[in-house]
Ligand code: HEM
């Protein structure tokens with residue numbers, strides 16, 4: 001290009017900066033391809049954003065905390081401004097957390113934001129996971145992203161655990177002791193693992209420093225990688241959408257990323273930040289000064305982990321204290337069985353997408369979401385899982401429930417023991433019935449229209465309620481779902497007339513498939529013929 005041409009208009013400064021950056025980073029084509037990316041709108045798609053924003057808030061506040069927190073178990077005598085603790089011997093970790101709370105400007109607020117954001121982060125992940133689960137958004141091609149999400153949930157729980165263990169207060173020390181007990185119950189390697197983790201006898205002088213590296217670097221680093229991969233996959237697969245007129249498995253109806261979605265997302269970030277900051281400013285969380293420093297021979301009453309660790313806690317509290325003694329070795333089943341059950345309960349939900357596609361034999365891509373009622377078996381399983389989780393949470397807080405509701409702690413423990421087996425089954429049956437009932441209602445609405453509440457008297461004296469036909473859009477939405485046929489075992493003999501061997505696994509698969517789709521497990525949706533016949537006959541009934 002000629003530079004001597006003075007008449008030529010100089011490009012505006014913004015454009016020149018953009019040109020400069022593009023020449024070096026090549027981002028123009030990337031941005032051009034993605035800026036107009038379409039995102040569908042639904043309130044439940046904001047749950048993933050809540051996870052994202054609370055994670056960002058955790059990192060921002062976490063970095064501030066690292067400036068003042070001392071991850072050391074060296075003992076010091078406290079001389080800070082919290083008078084009741086002055087002169088008390090404590091670890092540097094505990095003393096520095098007291099300093100953050102009382103002497104660092106804004107320290108207590110930031111600590112509380114960090115802690116509240118962590119609680120909301122894990123809760124957000126569970127609710128987001130349930131949205132994805134109940135709408136079937138985990139189906140092909142999103143199974144791998146479901147697993148990434150699941151790993152984020154598990155890592156988030158453990159990052160939280162290592163975080164609330166850092167201040168080395170009486171509550172967190174009790175939690176770490178609990179974990180060490182669980183490790184010790186592992187046959188053969190338990191003792192070695194515990195010595196390795198704690199650098200010798202519990203508590204030793206190392207675990208805060210070790211948990212610190214794990215908490216601020218290792219786990220958040222892995223989570224960050226997974227999160228980026230998670231979001232790239234959301235972009236790559238495109239977001240799912242609910243059925244509606246004009247929406248197909250091959251298109252996405254919604255708003256472009258820029259400017260609409262970015263503006264909304266930006267605003268929503270500040271909303272989430274604002275709400276968490278307001279909660280943290282009002283509601284005290286983890287007041288370590290009321291608990292005091294950790295000493296292995298002390299324990300506080302009413303000790304509770306953060307809510308997401310309540311589930312394993314419930315398993316341990318409800319499990320009878322069984323032990324087996326063999327050849328001079330003790331197997332502590334009372335702790336070891338819960339330790340095995342904890343991952344099993346979690347993994348049962350992680351593997352669901354693979355089980356569902358195996359049972360249904362459905363290998364197609366799905367970009368249109370299910371309404372939970374139209375997948376009754378899946379929905380019932382999800383509700384059963386939540387019910388199990390809640391039963392165990394009650395178990396984890398059995399002392400609190402006993403105290404606040406004036407109940408016997410033993411009755412609560414027995415409720416949890418029985419409820420662990422019974423409540424999910426009940427939840428499954430009730431949910432499935434409700435889903436089928438709602439499917440019947442949908443069918444009725446499509447065929448007979450909406451009940452208007454207007455009662456008409458006919459000339460011969462009969463009273464009828466006027467039913468109003470649904471608008472076309474609603475008819476579409478209520479009948480857009482697919483209905484599947486259950487798998488069949490196939491002929492008992494092959495094409496040559498030779499008896500065909502049917503394996504047990506195949507029989508199980510067919511049985512499960514019938515559980516999903518056989519008669520009675522889904523209500524046939526209204527067909528066009530049925531609709532026309534009824535509409536032609538009468539407008540009301
Ligand atoms: C750090 C935690 C997480 C973050 C920040 C996150 C973020 C997001 C965002 C922003 C979306 C798109 C908007 C939405 O549908 O809500 C999304 C979609 C998705 N997430 Fe997550 N998520 C997290 C954890 C999880 C977990 C625990 C699961 C499941 C176990 C999961 C599974 C999925 C799936 C399958 C999609 C695609 C959904 C669709 O296209 O309809 N995510 N995630």
Ligand code: HEM
Pocket residue numbers: 058059061062063065066069097100111114115118121156159160162163164165166167215216220223285286
């Ligand atoms: C998913 C990620 C994270 C979760 C769930 C989480 C959770 C927690 C929790 C619950 C505490 C106890 C707070 C208290 O004293 O009441 C804590 C402490 C702490 N966290 Fe995190 N955190 C995360 C990531 C980070 C990151 C990325 C950093 C640093 C870059 C960090 C730095 C710290 C520090 C320094 C403490 C000790 C100070 C204190 O206890 O007040 N955290 N964390």
